[in-house]
Amino acid sequence: MFLFQAVIFYTIALILIAISFWVDKKKTITALEKTLNEFRKIAGFFLLIIILVSLSLFFFSKERLMEFIGTSSDFKSVLVSALVGSIAAIPGFIAFPLASVFRKMNVSWSVIAAFTNSLMLVGVLTFPLEKKYLGTKLALIRNIVSFVITIIIALIIGLIL
Amino acid sequence: MNVLKKYKFIIMAFIWCLFITLSYIINFTPGKKIAVNFWEYMLSMALILPPVIVVTKLFEVWxxxxxxxxxxxxxxxxxxxxxxxxxxxxxxxxxxxxxxxxxxxxxxxxxxxxxxxxxxxxxxxxxxxxxxxxxxxxxxxxxxxxxxxxxxxxxxxxxxxxxxxxxxxxxxxx
Structure with missing residues (x-):
């Protein structure tokens, strides 16, 4: 699946570069130079993020997540799972199967929503990278607002489902 | 201090390589697991990111x-x-x-x-x-x-x- 996506991405990018080059050589070279500069700018931050994510995947193992998230459904466990989801960086293909295991263990929908939504929306570990793109202030505000949104979504889902 | 700041990522990369190498040498299981996570995530990013950045830059010039x-x-x-x-x-x-x-x-x-x-x-x-x-x-x-x-x-x-x-x-x- 992932490799398939990558092949499509690279093909599209190469076709676009080829067309662009054919129409205007100079502009294309500018774009390629900008690409290189961008990579130079973010490479270090990226390495840092990848290191942090690989550590997080180890420390937030399935067993430990189950301990954290537990089975109660009060406000406190919604908050805890939102916090765990904010700090942990777990890709969707691991997180959703895990969430369905939680569901089978009778974890409430609101706790599951808090966990998956904060994983997606809030990024404590990716903050250094986000800061680089958005600036510290906006990156900080975006993450705080996203956390609040996550809690609201979790509570509403708890009421509906 | 400035030198340290300038080379912080290179220092980080060096320490990281050292950690992974040592983990394999002394057979430190957590370290080896982390190394596998690292390569998997690195690979997935390397597969996606370059074409995306190129396309955004082409978008910028065109x-x-x-x-x-x-x-x-x-x-x-x-x-x-x-x-x-x-x-x-x-x-x-x-x-x-x-x-x-x-x-x-x-x-x-x-x-x-x-x-x-x-x-x-x-x-x-x-x-x-x-x-x-x-x-x-x-x-x-x-x-x-x-x-x-x-x-x-x-x-x-x-x-x-x-x-x-x-x-x-x-x-x-x-």
Whole structure:
């Protein structure tokens, strides 16, 4: 699946570069130079993020997540799972199967929503990278607002489902 | 101190390599597991990121500012949000991909609330991820989550932008 996506991405990018080059050589070279500069700018931050994510995947193992998230459904466990989801960086293909295991263990929908939504929306570990793109202030505000949104979504889902 | 700051990433890379090598030499299981995580994540990023960045840069040199401004700028109204949510649903790979795209759009004149909406919805509305979510947690959960998240993200983007009026993404980025 992932490799398939990558092949499509690279093909599209190469076709676009080829067309662009054919129409205007100079502009294309500018774009390629900008690409290189961008990579130079973010490479270090990226390495840092990848290191942090690989550590997080180890420390937030399935067993430990189950301990954290537990089975109660009060406000406190919604908050805890939102916090765990904010700090942990777990890709969707691991997180959703895990969430369905939680569901089978009778974890409430609101706790599951808090966990998956904060994983997606809030990024404590990716903050250094986000800061680089958005600036510290906006990156900080975006993450705080996203956390609040996550809690609201979790509570509403708890009421509906 | 300055030298340390300048070379901080190289120092970090060096320590990291040392850690992984040592883990294999002394057969330190956690270290080996972390190393596997590292390579897997590194590979997935290496597979996605380069073509995405190239395309955003081609977009930068080819697409006129007026075009983006017309569809995603201050005057674009509700249509701007519609386009940007549609665009964000096609994103793969999360923030690492959506952030450079968002900054590119903003450089070309997309308004702040539209750009923030893009970042938010690219986190929660990505189609490939959503399909995956729905198969594991049920379509009902996914639909409700979409219906609640999208308005909340748009609303919060508008509010945040109001408070950050004088803040320029471009300034902080270059």
């Amino acid at each position: 697409v006129k500012k007026e075009t983006v401004m017309k569809h995603l700028g201050e005057e674009s109204g509700i249509k701007g949000y519609f386009w940007v949510i549609l665009l964000s649903s096609t994103i793969v790979g999360g923030l690492a991909v959506s952030l450079p795209v968002a900054v590119t759009l903003h450089k070309k004149g997309a308004s702040m609330p539209v750009v923030l909406t893009f970042i938010g919805t690219s986190c929660v509305c990505r189609i490939p991820m959503t399909i995956f979510e729905a198969t594991y947690l049920g379509i009902e959960f996914t639909v409700i989550r979409w219906l609640i998240s999208i308005p909340l993200i748009i609303l919060s983007s508008i509010i945040v932008s109001k408070f950050m009026k004088d803040y320029s993404l471009i300034q902080s980025n270059d």
